[in-house]
Amino acid sequence: MKYIVHLNDIEMIEPLIERQIAGVIVGTDHYSNGGIINSSVEQIRQIVAKINHRMHVYVLVNRLFHQHEIASLKVFLKDLMESDIDGVVFQDFGVLNIVQELQASYKMIYAPDTLNTNHQTMNSLSLLGVDAFMLAGQLHYDEVEAIVNHSQKPCIVPVHGVQYISCSRRELLTNYFSQINKSESSRYQDKIKIKVNNKEEYSYIYEDEAGTHIYTTNELCTLNLKIPGEYGYIETLYLDNDYILDIIDYYQNHFLEEELKTKYPEHNYDHGFLEDGTVYKIEDVRKREEHEKR
Numbered sequence: 001m002k003y004i005v006h007l008n009d010i011e012m013i014e015p016l017i018e019r020q021i022a023g024v025i026v027g028t029d030h031y032s033n034g035g036i037i038n039s040s041v042e043q044i045r046q047i048v049a050k051i052n053h054r055m056h057v058y059v060l061v062n063r064l065f066h067q068h069e070i071a072s073l074k075v076f077l078k079d080l081m082e083s084d085i086d087g088v089v090f091q092d093f094g095v096l097n098i099v100q101e102l103q104a105s106y107k108m109i110y111a112p113d114t115l116n117t118n119h120q121t122m123n124s125l126s127l128l129g130v131d132a133f134m135l136a137g138q139l140h141y142d143e144v145e146a147i148v149n150h151s152q153k154p155c156i157v158p159v160h161g162v163q164y165i166s167c168s169r170r171e172l173l174t175n176y177f178s179q180i181n182k183s184e185s186s187r188y189q190d191k192i193k194i195k196v197n198n199k200e201e202y203s204y205i206y207e208d209e210a211g212t213h214i215y216t217t218n219e220l221c222t223l224n225l226k227i228p229g230e231y232g233y234i235e236t237l238y239l240d241n242d243y244i245l246d247i248i249d250y251y252q253n254h255f256l257e258e259e260l261k262t263k264y265p266e267h268n269y270d271h272g273f274l275e276d277g278t279v280y281k282i283e284d285v286r287k288r289e290e291h292e293k294r
Contacts, residue, residue, distance in 0.1 A: 001232045003248065004058070004156060008036040008236040012244070013050055019248050022231065023056030025089055031076060032060040033167060033210050036237055041079045048084050056086040062111060063210055064092050074098050080106075087131070091115075100129060107131040109156070113164050114138060119150035126153045134233060137163050141225065141274045148229045159222045160247055161235025163272060165203060165214040172212040173205065191238065193217065204238060221269035223250060223257040 002022035007013070016024065026047055027035015039047065048057050059080060065073055077098050080088075087107030090096060096108055111134035116122060122133045132154040135144060148155050173192070177184045184190075193202040194214070204215045215237065222232075232251070236244050243264065250260055257269060 001159075001227065001251075002230060003159075003232050003234055003251065004056075005234045005244070005248070006036060006161075006236045007047070008239070008244065009241055010037065010047065010050070012241055013047070013055075015241075015245055016248075017051070017054045019245070019252065021055055021248070023058055023086065024051075025058045025060050027060045028076075030209065031063055031073065033062050034164065034213060034215075034237065035060050038208075041076065041083060044080070044085065045083045058087040058089050058107075058109060059083075059085050060089045061095050062089055062091045065094055070094065070098075074102075077104065078102055080104070089134070093128075096129060109134060111156075112136075116147075117143070119147045122147070122155075123150075123152045132156060132231075134158070135229075137220070138273045141227075144274070145228045154231060155229050156231040156233050157227050157229040158220060158272075159227055159232035159234060159251065161219055161233075162204060162215040162217065162238050163220050163235075165216060167211055167213050169211040171207055173207040218268045218270045220272045221257050221260065222271065222274065223255060223260060225271065225274060 004023045004025060005016060005021050007016075007024040007026050013024075026044060027038045028044070029038045029040050032038055044057075044059060051057055061073075061077070073095070077088075077095070081102060081104050085106065087109055088095065088099065089109045089111050091110065091112040096110075099106055099108060108130050109132045110116065110122075110125060110130045114136050116133045116136050117139060122130075125133075130153065133151065134156045135147060135158065137158050139147070144157055148157070173184075190206065192205050194205050195202055202217050204217055206213055219239075220235075234244070234247060234251075239247070246263070247260075249255075261267075261269065
């Protein structure tokens with residue numbers, strides 16, 4: 001399996017190249033949800049020049065855009081044409097339409113977080129010009145295998161990292177801090193956590209100009225699972241550089257999850273929805289809640 005990594009630091013470029021990473025995803029100013037280093041077009045050009053065709057560079061343009069944002073989006077995508085990037089990661093089909101109008105040669109990677117759940121949908125979208133698909137994180141292992149086997153285009157499968165929960169256009173943290181008369185930073189670097197009800201369960205939360213984003217604190221870990229597919233995606237949000245490089249080494253050298261847990265006991269890992277035990281039916285959740293009330 002080849003790996004695509006969310007670029008979290010310009011200083012990581014050379015170590016990633018040394019590890020023969022297939023490609024990096026680069027966040028952008030104003031046009032990314034969940035971007036780590038949000039780059040201007042000029043900064044993207046500098047990243048591309050530094051990589052110098054030794055890895056693929058995919059730009060994250062995955063916001064859902066309102067009508068008043070379309071004009072600036074067109075300018076941005078046109079400016080990208082001179083950046084020699086390899087592709088665009090998107091979820092709004094307006095992005096695909098604009099790229100086609102510009103006759104840009106980007107590879108278009110459709111990554112809508114939750115919607116790529118069957119090969120029929122993906123094969124239909126490939127007829128519209130989609131070149132690759134990021135699979136949803138809510139899939140069982142058997143479903144991932146079936147989709148990969150029947151998809152007409154390359155599939156990128158999430159294999160490690162914190163997992164997306166939700167996004168709101170509202171400034172939830174800003175509103176909360178204003179209500180309690182505090183002036184606090186709400187960037188992802190601050191690693192703010194929220195607690196789930198009265199349980200010892202926490203989620204990461206941060207805010208940017210696109211709104212408020214919530215992620216799991218547990219990391220998806222698939223070291224013990226033979227994930228099918230040509231490409232695996234490593235989400236580096238909330239992870240530090242040395243740890244990211246260790247993670248890559250573990251996956252490339254087929255280490256076991258137990259070895260990772262031994263070295264990093266402070267991290268919490270799970271298998272997402274890939275196993276039967278993590279797929280809950282509504283009636284099971286209700287029974288659990290009723291039992292907890294007793």
